[in-house]
Amino acid sequence: MFKHNEQQPEGFQASLKEALDNLAFNDAGLVAAIAQQHDSGEVLMMAWMNREAIEETLATGRVCYFSRSRRKLWRKGESSGQVQMLKELRIDCDGDALLVKVDQTGPACHTGRRDCFYWKADASNVTIDKAPIKDPKELYGK
Amino acid sequence: MFKHNEQQPEGFQASLKEALDNLAFNDAGLVAAIAQQHDSGEVLMMAWMNREAIEETLATGRVCYFSRSRRKLWRKGESSGQVQMLKELRIDCDGDALLVKVDQTGPACHTGRRDCFYWKADASNVTIDKAPIKDPKELYGK
Numbered sequence: 001m002f003k004h005n006e007q008q009p010e011g012f013q014a015s016l017k018e019a020l021d022n023l024a025f026n027d028a029g030l031v032a033a034i035a036q037q038h039d040s041g042e043v044l045m046m047a048w049m050n051r052e053a054i055e056e057t058l059a060t061g062r063v064c065y066f067s068r069s070r071r072k073l074w075r076k077g078e079s080s081g082q083v084q085m086l087k088e089l090r091i092d093c094d095g096d097a098l099l100v101k102v103d104q105t106g107p108a109c110h111t112g113r114r115d116c117f118y119w120k121a122d123a124s125n126v127t128i129d130k131a132p133i134k135d136p137k138e139l140y141g142k
Numbered sequence: 143m144f145k146h147n148e149q150q151p152e153g154f155q156a157s158l159k160e161a162l163d164n165l166a167f168n169d170a171g172l173v174a175a176i177a178q179q180h181d182s183g184e185v186l187m188m189a190w191m192n193r194e195a196i197e198e199t200l201a202t203g204r205v206c207y208f209s210r211s212r213r214k215l216w217r218k219g220e221s222s223g224q225v226q227m228l229k230e231l232r233i234d235c236d237g238d239a240l241l242v243k244v245d246q247t248g249p250a251c252h253t254g255r256r257d258c259f260y261w262k263a264d265a266s267n268v269t270i271d272k273a274p275i276k277d278p279k280e281l282y283g284k
Contacts, residue, residue: 002261005270006253007278012270019261019268034176034185041183043176046239058265090259091268093251097188099259109235111148117232117241119144119161123200126161126233128147128154136149 002095016058020051024096030066031096035108038087038101044108045116047074049098054089061086063102080139082106112136144237158200162193166238172208173238177250180229180243186250187258189216191240196231203228205244222281224248254278 001022005012023031030048037044047065049057053073056064063084067074077083088101109116112132119126143164147154165173172190179186189207191199195215198206205226209216219225230243251258254274261268 008270010270010273013267016263016266016268019263032174032188034188036183036185041178043178043185043241046174046176046234054263058263089263091261091263092188092258093253093255093260094258097258099185111235113235116234116236116239118235119233121158121161121196121200121231121233124158125155126158128150128152131152 002091002093006093019091019095020054022095023051023054023091024094025050026096028068030068031098033065033098033100035063035084035100035102035104037104039103042115043117044084044102044104044114047076054098057086057100058089063100077105080107080110082108082134082139084108107132107134107139110136110139112139144233144235148235161233161237162196164237165193165196165233166236167193168238170210172210173240175207175240175242177205177226177242177244177246179246181245184257185259186226186244186246186256189218196240199228199242200231205242219247222249222252224250224281226250249274249276249281252278252281254281 029050033049035044050066053064053066063076065074082105084102090099112134113130118130120129171192175191177186192208195206195208205218207216224247226244226246232241254276255272260272262271
């Protein structure tokens with residue numbers, strides 16, 4: 001469906017069901033989901049969604065991923081309190097990646113940093129260049 | 143290495159080699175790479191890199207991915223002319239995703255649209271809401 005309709009004009013519409021039936025889920029039934037803060041444009045994190053997580057996110061307006069380590073739905077913030085409210089969910093041209101525009105409360109990263117991309121690489125080294133905005137012990141100590 | 147050093151302060155450094163040795167490449171030897179326009183913050187596309195693509199990108203300053211369909215290095219723009227120059231490459235907290243800040247010439251998407259995320263989803267439908275900024279025939283007809 002995605003390839004077939006890629007030359008359609010703005011305004012072209014299909015049902016969510018048809019889109020989900022045609023997403024390019026990997027062997028584990030997942031697609032990559034990029035979370036971006038809707039107003040500042042910061043890329044916060046990358047995680048994974050299965051079909052159920054996408055449907056729940058769109059139905060509830062609160063972002064739900066699929067945790068590969070825990071093998072279950074992961075309502076972002078359920079243990080840390082740092083939830084993501086959905087502003088916009090987008091699918092890419094070949095149906096194998098999602099862009100989720102969110103309103104993130106506090107840090108998106110389990111380390112207490114605002115975002116997960118705190119290692120900056122150059123041709124010789126990688127360097128941590130971001131500090132936590134909340135103590136991770138506070139996030140998970142509850 | 144990523145988990146082990148996640149509580150290190152700003153300025154903590156390791157070698158690029160150690161970081162690449164510890165990236166969480168998937169079974170195909172790839173990590174996800176999110177391309178973001180460095181100044182506007184637009185998320186342009188998601189693609190994949192193997193170790194060689196990361197090393198080449200950092201060494202040359204021109205973004206190189208690994209094409210899963212063609213099974214080879216893919217110097218973005220090599221057929222379309224729409225190159226990505228590297229501004230910054232970042233690694234996430236668990237070493238399985240990259241954020242590549244780029245300066246994108248023209249459209250990032252093979253459809254001629256500026257970015258690949260042109261399907262907007264809601265609880266019932268998906269809708270194309272972006273138009274090409276260049277005719278794709280022009281991009282690949284050369």
